[in-house]
Amino acid sequence: MAKAISTPALERHGLSDDQLRWMLRNMYLQRTLDNRGFQLNRQGKIPFATGSEGHEGIHAGSALAFARGRDILVPYYRDMGLCIGVGMPVLQVLLSMFARAKDVSGGRQFPNHYSYHSLGILSISSIIAAHCPHAVGAAYAMKLRNESGRAVLCTFGDGSTSEGEWHESVNFAAIHKLPIVFLCENNEWAISTPRAAQMAIENIIDKAAGYGLPGVKVDGSDPIATYAVMREALERARTGGGPTLVEATCYRFLSHTTDDDDRTYRTREEIERHRHLDPVPRFEALLVEHGVLTSDDASKMKKDVLAEVNAVTDQAEALPYPAPEELYTNVYEGAYAPWL
Amino acid sequence: MAVASTTSTVMNNVEAVRNTLYEALKADDRTLILGEDVGARGNVFLITKGFIEEFGPERIIDTPLAEASIVGIAIGMAMEGLRPIAEIQFADFIYPAFNQIVGEAAKTRYRSNGDYTCPLVIRTPYGGGVRGALSHSVSIEALFYHVPGLKIVAPSFPADMKGLLNAAIDDPDPVLFLEHKKTYRLVKGEVPAGHYTIPIGKAEIKHPGDQVTVVSYGLYVHQAIEAATRLAGDNISVEVIDLRSIRPMDRTTILESVRKTRKLLIIHEDNKFGGIGAEISAMVVEEAFFDLDAPIRRLCGPDVPAMGYAATLEEEFMISTDRMANTMREMVAF
Amino acid sequence: MTTITMPQLGETVTEGTVAQWLKKPGDAIEKYESFVEVSTDKVNAEVPSPVSGVLREIICKEGETVATGAPIAIIDEVAVAGAGGAEPSPVAAHAAPAAVAAAPAVVSNGAPRGGNGSVNTSEVLRGVSPAVRRLAREHHVDVSSLRGTGHNGRVTANDVLAAASRGPVAPVAVTRAAAVAAPAGAGRSTYAAPVPGTLVPLSPARKIIAQRMVESLATAPHAWTMVEVDVSNVWAWRAKAKDRFQQEKGQPLTLLPFFIHAVVGALKANPLLNARFTDEGIYVESRYNIGIAVGMDANLVVPVIRDADTLSIAGLAIAAGKLVEKARAGKLGADDLTGGTFTVNNTGANGSVLSKPIINGGQAAIVTMEAVVKRPVVIADAIAIRSIMNVCLSLDHRVIDGTASNAFLNHLKKSLEAMGPTGDL
Numbered sequence A: 001m002a003k004a005i006s007t008p009a010l011e012r013h014g015l016s017d018d019q020l021r022w023m024l025r026n027m028y029l030q031r032t033l034d035n036r037g038f039q040l041n042r043q044g045k046i047p048f049a050t051g052s053e054g055h056e057g058i059h060a061g062s063a064l065a066f067a068r069g070r071d072i073l074v075p076y077y078r079d080m081g082l083c084i085g086v087g088m089p090v091l092q093v094l095l096s097m098f099a100r101a102k103d104v105s106g107g108r109q110f111p112n113h114y115s116y117h118s119l120g121i122l123s124i125s126s127i128i129a130a131h132c133p134h135a136v137g138a139a140y141a142m143k144l145r146n147e148s149g150r151a152v153l154c155t156f157g158d159g160s161t162s163e164g165e166w167h168e169s170v171n172f173a174a175i176h177k178l179p180i181v182f183l184c185e186n187n188e189w190a191i192s193t194p195r196a197a198q199m200a201i202e203n204i205i206d207k208a209a210g211y212g213l214p215g216v217k218v219d220g221s222d223p224i225a226t227y228a229v230m231r232e233a234l235e236r237a238r239t240g241g242g243p244t245l246v247e248a249t250c251y252r253f254l255s256h257t258t259d260d261d262d263r264t265y266r267t268r269e270e271i272e273r274h275r276h277l278d279p280v281p282r283f284e285a286l287l288v289e290h291g292v293l294t295s296d297d298a299s300k301m302k303k304d305v306l307a308e309v310n311a312v313t314d315q316a317e318a319l320p321y322p323a324p325e326e327l328y329t330n331v332y333e334g335a336y337a338p339w340l
Numbered sequence B: 001m002a003v004a005s006t007t008s009t010v011m012n013n014v015e016a017v018r019n020t021l022y023e024a025l026k027a028d029d030r031t032l033i034l035g036e037d038v039g040a041r042g043n044v045f046l047i048t049k050g051f052i053e054e055f056g057p058e059r060i061i062d063t064p065l066a067e068a069s070i071v072g073i074a075i076g077m078a079m080e081g082l083r084p085i086a087e088i089q090f091a092d093f094i095y096p097a098f099n100q101i102v103g104e105a106a107k108t109r110y111r112s113n114g115d116y117t118c119p120l121v122i123r124t125p126y127g128g129g130v131r132g133a134l135s136h137s138v139s140i141e142a143l144f145y146h147v148p149g150l151k152i153v154a155p156s157f158p159a160d161m162k163g164l165l166n167a168a169i170d171d172p173d174p175v176l177f178l179e180h181k182k183t184y185r186l187v188k189g190e191v192p193a194g195h196y197t198i199p200i201g202k203a204e205i206k207h208p209g210d211q212v213t214v215v216s217y218g219l220y221v222h223q224a225i226e227a228a229t230r231l232a233g234d235n236i237s238v239e240v241i242d243l244r245s246i247r248p249m250d251r252t253t254i255l256e257s258v259r260k261t262r263k264l265l266i267i268h269e270d271n272k273f274g275g276i277g278a279e280i281s282a283m284v285v286e287e288a289f290f291d292l293d294a295p296i297r298r299l300c301g302p303d304v305p306a307m308g309y310a311a312t313l314e315e316e317f318m319i320s321t322d323r324m325a326n327t328m329r330e331m332v333a334f
Numbered sequence C: 001m002t003t004i005t006m007p008q009l010g011e012t013v014t015e016g017t018v019a020q021w022l023k024k025p026g027d028a029i030e031k032y033e034s035f036v037e038v039s040t041d042k043v044n045a046e047v048p049s050p051v052s053g054v055l056r057e058i059i060c061k062e063g064e065t066v067a068t069g070a071p072i073a074i075i076d077e078v079a080v081a082g083a084g085g086a087e088p089s090p091v092a093a094h095a096a097p098a099a100v101a102a103a104p105a106v107v108s109n110g111a112p113r114g115g116n117g118s119v120n121t122s123e124v125l126r127g128v129s130p131a132v133r134r135l136a137r138e139h140h141v142d143v144s145s146l147r148g149t150g151h152n153g154r155v156t157a158n159d160v161l162a163a164a165s166r167g168p169v170a171p172v173a174v175t176r177a178a179a180v181a182a183p184a185g186a187g188r189s190t191y192a193a194p195v196p197g198t199l200v201p202l203s204p205a206r207k208i209i210a211q212r213m214v215e216s217l218a219t220a221p222h223a224w225t226m227v228e229v230d231v232s233n234v235w236a237w238r239a240k241a242k243d244r245f246q247q248e249k250g251q252p253l254t255l256l257p258f259f260i261h262a263v264v265g266a267l268k269a270n271p272l273l274n275a276r277f278t279d280e281g282i283y284v285e286s287r288y289n290i291g292i293a294v295g296m297d298a299n300l301v302v303p304v305i306r307d308a309d310t311l312s313i314a315g316l317a318i319a320a321g322k323l324v325e326k327a328r329a330g331k332l333g334a335d336d337l338t339g340g341t342f343t344v345n346n347t348g349a350n351g352s353v354l355s356k357p358i359i360n361g362g363q364a365a366i367v368t369m370e371a372v373v374k375r376p377v378v379i380a381d382a383i384a385i386r387s388i389m390n391v392c393l394s395l396d397h398r399v400i401d402g403t404a405s406n407a408f409l410n411h412l413k414k415s416l417e418a419m420g421p422t423g424d425l
Helices: A017-042 A056-065 A080-085 A090-098 A132-144 A164-175 A206-211 A223-238 A268-273 A279-289 A295-318 A324-328 B013-027 B051-055 B067-079 B095-111 B158-170 B219-232 B251-261 B276-291 B311-317 B321-333 C130-138 C157-165 C204-219 C232-249 C256-269 C313-329 C402-418
Strands: A072-074 A152-157 A180-186 A215-219 A244-249 B008-012 B031-035 B060-062 B083-087 B121-126 B151-153 B175-180 B188-192 B204-207 B212-216 B238-242 B245-247 B264-271 B297-301 C002-005 C015-021 C034-039 C044-048 C053-058 C065-067 C071-077 C222-230 C275-277 C282-284 C290-292 C294-296 C299-301 C342-345 C365-379 C382-396
Touching: A017 A056, A017 A080, A017 A090, A017 A223, A017 A279, A017 A295, A056 A080, A056 A180, A056 A223, A056 A244, A056 A279, A072 A132, A080 A090, A090 A295, A132 A152, A132 A164, A132 A180, A132 B067, A152 A223, A164 A180, A164 A206, A164 B067, A164 B095, A180 A223, A206 A215, A206 A244, A215 A223, A223 A244, A279 A295, B008 B013, B008 B158, B013 B031, B013 B051, B013 B158, B013 B175, B013 B188, B031 B067, B051 B060, B067 B083, B067 B095, B121 B158, B151 B158, B158 B175, B158 B188, B204 B219, B204 B251, B212 B219, B212 B251, B212 B321, B219 B238, B219 B264, B219 B321, B238 B251, B251 B264, B251 B276, B264 B276, B264 B321, B276 B297, B276 C130, B297 B321, C034 C071, C130 C157, C204 C299, C222 C402, C232 C256, C232 C313, C232 C382, C232 C402, C256 C290, C256 C313, C256 C342, C256 C365, C256 C402, C290 C313, C294 C313, C365 C402, C382 C402
Parallel strands: A072 A152, A152 A180, A180 A244, A215 A244, B031 B060, B031 B083, B083 B121, B121 B175, B151 B175, B212 B238, B212 B264, B264 B297, C290 C342, C342 C365
Antiparallel strands: B008 B188, B151 B245, B204 B238, C002 C071, C015 C034, C015 C065, C034 C044, C053 C071, C222 C382, C275 C282, C294 C299, C365 C382
């Protein structure tokens, strides 16, 4: 895996300054929202939060490659920045943290379990890899209806690639050359299970060959490189070229969730050794170095983001919980009772 | 039940399912069938015979041997606007798909608070009496009827097969459609032409009577009717209710009948402990305690994992019509 | 000779067609050799012969469709060489995996198994079913009086409904028979030891009681009223005097004689209570013959204290005591049991606090003394604990109206409340 260092020339892959700044802002937003989640949890205001620190590069790059209004996103629970990046309102993040009635799931789901039909974000559960066959089914629907220009982006972590349903999904997608990109956000940890205990191989993309689809590995802490790889993979899918398995590497700096204590299974030194993979300061430095924005701009952007997050925090906190009678709705289209 | 035409045809259950699927595929481009051997082979009971030739391999999909994804992919199709009909080749093979059926399909509408729905049909043949032994004979309804968000139907007459399959295909929520394999060719009946649906959640009295209520479904409805007919010759009046729907279940029909006869016998092939009969018994005692003139009885499959291959073992598991008749007789005399 | 039947080729197949005979009559066939081709809508197959022999007869023609298990051919068996003599071979009913096998009969009935739904009915028959209970209540049917037509003589819901439809049944009488139960003969059901699900034979006494109760309710329109009496003082008097009375007279002193004494006084002041209805008029009795209800065994008797107005409290106690003794010994005579003009029933002895007694045949009323219960009461706007006894009265409304009955009860109450805490018995 390539070590990231500041490159002398900025390989933009056709991205404008505005788009680069957009990515940086998306990454700041995710980082700030992550922090806010942990802050609220430590304040005792919310029972649970999942952080995505380390994934910001993957999310920003993939979000930019995603075609809003055409593509479908089937995420997992560590994709907050990606969901925001494809258009989900930031308020939704806080609504789900606070479990408010106005949350899309009506306060039913854990935080980070988004669904947003109008933006093409599929509803997910907490069950690892259970969403992969759904993504494949959605891609099949696109193909059946001859909808070129559309693709499904299915994301998951390294642990997911051990689940039977992941294998069944990739297999089927390859057989039918479906318009889908399988994006593995490999942060090297599945709760406490390191990659070496999860699989015998070094590179997750090696699994692709076994199923007959191309595999591409990219440094996920480099949002531009990720963007380039994702753009190509998504275009391939949209134009009938079939599926791709992308492995974007990064590092999970936080515990799995606020309920996990990573000190029980890894050392602080191990985390610090990977600190250079933190995409946020790295990308900020890169853009400042290449004059895309000044450090003052960067500071201002951060303040701006913080103000936005503060505002939606207050807004969400002030809203009510779902009423108890809401427990009984939407079991079926009609009545929920098993006896008629 | 709206019947589009007054003509009807005699056919068996295979033909009823086949014709219904065929009409559904013709009527709606969004409908498709996926499962093992449903395409070139036309399904191991020939239910989808001829379909792939007419509708093509994109709509009649021979899937890999992978039950979890047969259902999971169908869920994704349903969430993205298609109307998939997934097939599990034998109910005994459904267990790998449990995660997708119970954890995903049943919860899609609920967890997204209606943002997404899952209009999915899962069809599968179940039941014994065909020397299918341990892995081709089980009943599975008790594993699933517990789950809010799922619907389950188990018709066993050709006309009901068609009406309920149409209703399942139209239903915006996931429906498990159970077909008793022994009735596939054994049971013949009149099936009205044209499109019609039977509401899910409605049982039907297949043999009216007033001395004991018998509730059943699947193969055993037919045997119960045979037993009731026999007993009528002895002036014993038995009312046989064909449940048809397992979830939701028709309490009105059951209670009306029990209030009339005051005695209830539940007959099902599935294992007794925790089977459908347990829920029916609880409901009837809750709602009609003061109408009961005898303890509720259940004639069910014994609590062993499955029926054996040897004829003696299968016969021991299955309940004979004689035994049903004797139990009915005992209850009336009680 | 072996009859070959149509095999079941496939789990759900119910019929088959003979596609082609591979042998003709007279041909030799070896065991396991294919001799006919059969097709079903699932599968086409060649059928191997179950026996060696010669094809004698083809029953099912090519192209003909028959149900599985139907005969299609007959093979004359030839004994296998070296077996040492031909033996008649068993009829082989299957040539291929058959569904309906001629399996040896297994004794499968008898031992209960998980699926058969049998119920331990002796447990169940200890009580009546919920339906019977409800219907009996709704239709005022006494279940214990019915003969059951159900399993083991169980009373069924239909039995109750049939009984209800047989005609108006007298409302269930409130009997005050204190069952002093003698142990029943082993296994046989008696009134004292009734066995659920069996018939208790009707004794002559019970037949008469039944008849009289029905008659009384059928002729006299019963009305009912009650008062509460503060018996604290008379109770105290009794408590003080009872030990000496027991010593001197050899029998206990209960509240009954005090009560009868007060009743007599109240009757004197309200003569219509000591009367009876006739078509010619209301006959006002001249004597005060007070019947006291005594329940024992399977019987309820009402021996009479004649001319109770001539007796003191002590005298009443002794007279009552004698009658009860005679009753228990079964030695009551006709004189003891006839001529009553008014009846008193000490229902309180059984703990009752309210009773709705049935008037003793032909009399105008009947009064009960209920249990004495300590209660908080309001006296001069303060709370005190007093011994309170309810006194209930059923009256023949042809003879007496509310005014008369309440006057009687008020008199009775006043005199009881004025008795004690000391006095002359």
